Amino acid sequence: MSEADKLNFAGEYRKYDPNGRLIEYVEGSVVTFQGVNYVATKTTVGKNPITKNSGWEKLTSTPTFYCQSEEPEVSMEGDRWFNTDLGILYTRVCDTDGLQWVAT
Secondary structure, three states: OOHHHHOEEEEEOOOEOOOOOEOEEOOOEEEEEOOEEEEEOOOEEOOOOOOOOOOEEEOOOOOOEEEEOOOOOOOOOOOEEEEOOOOEEEEEEEEOOEEEEEEO
16 A cells, blocks of 8 residues: 555645534545645644644645744744744754754
8 A cells, every 4th residue: 555545635624524523633634724735643633733743744845934033833854944033044954863943
């Protein structure tokens, strides 16, 4: 079975179904939220894809550039963040300590 066979394309992210019940997204569910595609890395209920530790991972082939004062809530390896308060450019790297922002 290929990785694509494990994905469930669920369309636009919704917190509630038409009956007002929270929607459960299982691992492999793919949704679009604010114009970006995300995949569920675990079963998740009631948490949108940009909530920290929500069980969602952004699907993208190109790095994202953030220009803001606070650390981005969602980021992937290779993303860049310019901290507007400090004037420092960071790159998201993955090393033996996991994902972290490194000044470049």
